[in-house]
Structure formats: C-alpha cells, structure tokens
Amino acid sequence: MAITINGQEHDLSGDPRTTLLDYLRDDLRLTGTKKGCDHGQCGACTVLVNGMRINSCLTLAVMHDGDSITTIEGLGSLGSPSTLQKAFVEHDGYQCGFCTPGQICSATAMMAEIRAGWPSDASEELEGPIGATSEEIRERMSGNLCRCGAYANILAAIGEVAEEELS
DSSP: OEEEETTEEEEOOSOTTOBHHHIIIIISOOTTSOOSSSSSSSOTTEEEETTEEEEGGGSBGGGGTTOEEEOHHHHOOSSSOOHHHHHHHHTTOOSSOSSHHHHHHHHHHHHHHHHTTOOOTTOSOSSSOOOOOHHHHHHHTTTOOOTTOOHHHHHHHHHHHHHHHHO
16 A cells, blocks of 8 residues: 655555554654644644645545645745745744644645635635635635634735635
8 A cells, every 4th residue: 555645655554543644744754734633623734635635633544545645845845835835924824833734735725626616605606717705715714723813814825825826
C-alpha cells in the first residue's frame, strides 16, 4: 500500500488504526498540519485529498491507498510561497498561526470549488457562475475555526486572492 504526499510516494505498512493526521505528523514529520480538537470540529488538520479538503483527524491513513495528499508543506515553501500564503502574511491573517495551515488548505480547495461551479448554502443560484463574495467565503470557510479571532484578516487575505484568481 502506498500514498503520495506532496508529490512523494510513501509506504502505508504501519498500524492500520493510524489516522491520516497522525501518519503525517508522527511518521512523516510533516508538522504543518495541526492537531486541534481531534474530532473534526476545528479544521486545523485540513489537508487536500485528490484536490478535495478533508479533516485528516477523521480518516485512517490506510483508507487513502493510491490517493494524492497535499499538506501545507506541499502548497508552497519559504522561498516560494503560494499566493494564499503570501496574502495571509500581507493581511496578517494569523495571530498564533495554529489554524493557518488548515485555513490555507481549505481556502485552496474552496477556490477550486468555486471555479468548478459548486454551489454552497450562501450561493444565490444553484447553476451558473458563483461569485467569491464575503458571504460565500464565510460559508465555505465555516469549518475552519480561529481561536485568536483573526477572521477579518483571514477573510481579507482570501478575498484578495479570490478576486485576482476567480474574476
């Protein structure tokens, strides 16, 4: 069994009861993905599986045999940050930074959902183009909590990137 994480293939021969979150953090030392509530309620552990966002604390690593996982480490680096990572820095979209990796992974997937035309509860229409309004962004990011309360800055960072990339 194998899993591709940030473009690199890894063996899944360990304990089959290991969550994807613990596999990333403990086995692979990819500590960007955070363990917050460990119950799927805070979004700190959000990663992308085949481009879709999931809470990695709620799934077992062995369930992702053959899948492609992207963590915050796979979205950018210090030398080459993603557009969202740059925007979070520019807009001070973090305070303690604990939720930031999950927020950025979730926002990355959110942009893909909007591009694909997937409606949300905040979408005015079920079909046709969807705008990245602040209401749309808030709804789609509602599964990612920030204990510091940096929501205004997070919204500004995501909104700026959405305006550039989705317009």
